[in-house]
Amino acid sequence: VDLQAWHRRFGHAGISRIKMIIQKKLVDGMAILGSTDEKIDECDSCHMGKAKRRPFDAITTRESRILERVHVDLTGPIRVQAVGGYYY
Numbered sequence: 765v766d767l768q769a770w771h772r773r774f775g776h777a778g779i780s781r782i783k784m785i786i787q788k789k790l791v792d793g794m795a796i797l798g799s800t801d802e803k804i805d806e807c808d809s810c811h812m813g814k815a816k817r818r819p820f821d822a823i824t825t826r827e828s829r830i831l832e833r834v835h836v837d838l839t840g841p842i843r844v845q846a847v848g849g850y851y852y
Contacts, residue, residue: 766798768807776810779803 765773770782779800786794827833842852 765796767796767800770794770796771807772809776807776813 767779767782771777771779774782774785782796783800785791786796840852845851
């Protein structure tokens with residue numbers, strides 16, 4: 765199996781982690797077919813998981829009147845009981 769496949773099978777583990785597993789023979793019969801020098805640069809799942817995005821644009825102007833801008837939570841009440849028996 766190639767390095768990319770092991771990367772996916774081990775939950776998107778890094779190359780050094782996969783090589784360590786092979787070196788220490790932690791998995792019977794595990795081997796990498798092909799180059800062990802390749803990088804995991806093209807893994808879309810890893811790129812998405814590491815992406816950072818601000819939830820809102822930076823506010824460049826302040827509002828001048830009360831209630832000119834209001835942020836609200838539109839979810840609720842939630843019917844799932846929380847720890848302690850509370851509902852939110």
